[in-house]
Amino acid sequence: MAKRKISNTLALAVLGLLQEREMHPYEMAATLRERHKDGSFKINSGSLYDTVEALLKHGWIEAVEVTRDGRRPERTVYAPTALGQAEFVRWIDELVRVPAAEYPKFLAAVAYLGALGPRGAADALDERAGHLEARIAETADILPSIGLPRLFMIEVEFALHALRAELEWTRTTAAEIRDGTLAWPGKGAA
Template identity: 75%
Template sequence: MAKRKITNTLALAVLGLLQEQPMHPYEMATTLRERYKGGSFKINTGSLYDTVAALVRHGWIESVETGRDGRRPERTVYAPTATGQTEFVGWIDELVRVPVPEYPKFLAAVAYLGALGPERATDALTERAGHLTTRIEEAESALAATVGAGTVPRLFMIEVEYGLHTWRAELDWVRHTLAEITGGTLSWPRVERTATGWTWTEPTA
């Protein structure tokens, strides 16, 4: 498989929007935020314009119109090229078919949860549960305001549904682990350093 010239997934968001209609970058950024795409892509004005420039440079999108609305700065409207359309579909197909290691930071931290000790681990997980609850509520509101209101087809927001499933599953795990810590069923071994290294023993009941 040939190495893809563009690997920043924000390019997928740009190409995806241009499936609907030609757009200028400001409209792209506004639409992505309205559709709660910040949970799927890292969206900021600078990176979006850099991504658009890269897509133009590699011939994946092209300018179809340049205009000015009143006293606002001149804006360039873009549309996908045949090459860009082929790359977009092929990239989506590849990402859907083949799971790849993504190395989540939370998973790395959980691997060493024991280093926090039970009290600090409880405090950290409790705070995470609060953040997850807020994220879930925001996503549910976004779906209700778009798909639920009939302003956006469900397929255009389906990754938010996927995100909700993963966040709810994570919240369930966090709450279950908290219950184990506070209930004493997830014990913290006693760790001691010896002349030959570290040793650990399970606490006695």
């Protein structure tokens, strides 16, 4: 499989928004935040404008209009090109079909959980469980208020399932450490 010219998933979000309607970058950022997509994509103005420039450079989007509202700066409105549309569909298909190697920081930390000792590890997992519970509650609360069809927020539903699974694993592992069913060999057993 050929290496994709653009692999930043923020580009995927931009192309996704442009499926709905033509937009300028400020509107893109506002829409992504309004829909709480900042949990799925890293959104900041600099990276968004860099992403738009990369999409333009590779011919995936094109400027269709420049507007000015009062004394505000000019805003360039973009739309996907036929190439951009084809790449968007191909990219989505690939990401859904083929699991990619991802390297979450939490997995790296869990690999060395033993360094914390049983008490430290159980305490750290308990604290993580509290953070996960809060995140789950916050996400579950905002999801219905967004008012979009389920298909447009399905990644949030997936994220909730993943958070719930992580919470269950975290609680179970902390309990196993505390009750001694997870063996803790060697030094640092305090």
